Amino acid sequence: MPNRSSDDLFQLIHSLQKAEKRNFKLYITRNSANEDLKIVQLFDALDKMKDYDEALLLRKVPAIKKQQLSNAKAHLYRQLLASLRLLSNDENIDIQLHEQLDYARILYNKGLYLQSLRILERLKETARAYNQDSFLIQIISLEKKIEVLHITRSMAGRAEKLTQEAQEINEKRRIITHLSNLALQLYSWYIQNGHARNEQDETDVKEFFRYSINRALRVAAKHLVPGIETTLPEGTTATELARMGVSAEALAKMGFYEALYLYQGYMWFAFIRQDFIQYYRYVQKWVDLFHQNPQMIQVETGHYIKGLHNLLNAHFDLRNFAKFQETLERFQAFADSDVVQRSHNNRVQTFIYLSTARINQHFMVGTFREGLALVPHIEELLHEYEHFIDRHRVLVFYYKIASLYFGSGDFERCIDYLHKIIHWKVDLRNDLQCYARLLHLLAHYELGNYELMEHLVRSVYRYMAKMQNLTVIEEQMFAFLRQHFHHSPRRVHEAFRALLEQMKQYEKSRFETRxxxxxxxxxxxxxxxTQKSMARVIQEKYEASKRRVAKVEQ
Incomplete structure (x- = not known):
């Protein structure tokens, strides 16, 4: 499991690429006094360490005493960030805008008001082109400050224009804030709970979603309907809003970020409720939004990567084999691009999501044993990136790797990975904690560890009941396991057939088949x-699906 207590400076140094390390050495040599060059020794020592060890560090850098170490590390941290800022200047629109805004402030402080205003005017155009509303607020605020404190005579009607711009951008940010809050809170709900467990979960999520969307629409109404001057009252219903022409579709046309967070909100709403058709529709809108605004891929690369990941998930859930492969190839090509490769964070994210997709592809076609070839590389990068990957992602990987071993028939290795989940005390993904225990139970059944089964069945049943994770499916599974692990092969075979028929009755029920x-x-x-392996059954389903598609295409 990842060690999360590692030193911040150590993590930063180990996130650097070779070019960034070389640039830092050049930067520090040019800009530091001779006595400051000892931080280069500190840098080299930390760079060579596999794990942070302060005692070893002090032995490696005897020029720095223990009482000096804290200040030396802080100084090195600042110098590293300064060198990275210079190196990343041309790659990041945020840094470019910040730099130009700093220049405008410097000119203002020098008393060169008109030069400052000219930079701000150009800066506004760039910020609008890249939908950077938060920068527009800062730009307009500085423009207003200059106009209020100094007589610039820069433009007739300047006060009215700046006032209108400030009001519009503030209203726009209010709408974006409502929508981004909605997307974030739904995502947080999913990370905590997984899919909706029952009718009450779905009702709670629906009420929250409708309230939040309605609030955003009421704020947006004044921008969407001529004649409305203020935010509509809270009592305005969705029906009344629709009658006025205020809808989610109209809201999505207001701007890039309005559309992005709206689609994300609808996507998480559908995914939590296992409405995979709607999930697919809105994640496709999310990805298409970037293709319609290609300049935003470089600005919001993380959102684009997450969109491709969710699009792959949607194709996986719907078993769209051809579309899954097409999207996977597009994602891989993007992962190899400069936009991704020059950012450590983007490289980590593409590793997570591409690895997840490749495992899912093996699940789809039943090639579990072949999928195990991915595990050593995933394990290696999980260790390398341990300080940069959140615990939720690690849990998901452990579960997926355990499932690969289960499908390939290596139940002992499956249990090893499930233990990593079961014994890791984290308050995340209660659903994964529950189903890891259920898969653990089935793995012991497959190994014939019947002396453990009675205890395990009771333990897992109590845990899932406590977490409110029991459906008819789990109830029937537990009943089967309690009754049949000591019976003759013939009776067990008949019981399997009866259980399969019972399970198939619930295939169309979202909650029961969670x-x-x-x-x-x-x-x-x-x-x-049928006395076949699970892998063989899935492979036959995949081949049958391919034949059906080929027949339709003919």
């Missing part, structure tokens, strides 16, 4: 009934 999103129980049972 477990199917975590474990392909139907294919496992079909394997038991």
């Amino acid at each position: 477990a199917f999103a975590y474990l392909d129980i139907i294919s496992w049972l079909e394997g038991k009934v």
Whole structure:
């Protein structure tokens, strides 16, 4: 498990590429006094360490005493950030805008008001081109300050123009804030709970979603409907808003970020409720938004990467084999591009999502054993990136790797990875904690560890009941495991067939089949009934699907 207590400076140094390290050495040599060059020794010592060890560090750099170490590290940290800022200047629109805004402030402080205003005017055009509203607020604020304190005579009607711009951008930010809050809170709900467990979960999510969307629409109404001067009252219903022409579709046309966060909100709303068709529709809108505004891919690379990841997930959930492959190839090509490769964060994110997609592809076609070839590389990069990957992602990887081993028939290795989840005390993904225990139970059943089964069944049942994660599917699984692990092969085979028929009755029920999103129980049972491996059953389903598609295309 990742060690999260590592030193901040150590993490920063180990996130650097070779070019960034070389640039830092050149920067510090040019800009530091001789006595400051000892921080280069500190840098080299930290760079060579695999794990942070302060005692070893002090032995490696005897020029720095223990009482000096804290200040030396702080100084090195600042110098590293300064060198990175210079190196990243041309790659990041945020840094470019910040730099130009700093220049405008310097000119203002020198008393060169008109020069400052000319920079601000050009800066506004760039900020608008890249939808950087937060910078527009700062630019307009400085323009207003100059106009209020000094008689510039820069333009007739300047006060009215700046007032109108300030009001428009503030209203725009209010709408974006409402929508981004909605997307964030729905995502947080999913990270905590997974898919909706029951009708009450779905009702709670629906009420929150409708309230939040309605609030954003009421704020936006004055921009969408001529004649409305203020935000509509809270009692305005969705029906009344629609009658006025205030809709989510109209809201999405207001700007890039309005559309982005709106689509994200609708996407998480659908995904939580396992409405995978709607999930696909809105994540496709999310990705298409970037293709319609290609300049934003470089500005919001993280959002584009996350959009491609969710699009792959949607194709996986819907078993769109051809579209999955097409999107995976596009994602891989993008991962190899300069936009991704020059950013450590982007490289980490593409590793996470491409690895997840490749494992999912093996799940889709039943090639579990072949999928195990991915595990050593994933393990290696999980260790290399341990300070940069959140615990939720690590849990998901452990579960997916355990599922690969389960599908390939290596139940002991499956149990090893499930133990990593079960014994890791984190308050995340209660659903994964539950289904890791269920898969753990099935792995012991496959190994014939019947002496453990009675205790495990009771323990896992109590845990899932406590987490309110029991559906009819789990209830029937537990009933089967309690009753049949000591019976003859013939009776067990008949029981498997009966259980499979019961399970198939619930395939269309979203809440009852929540477990199917975590474990392909139907294919496992079909394997038991037909005396084939789970992998073979899934492979046959995939081949049958390909034949159906080919027949339709003919």
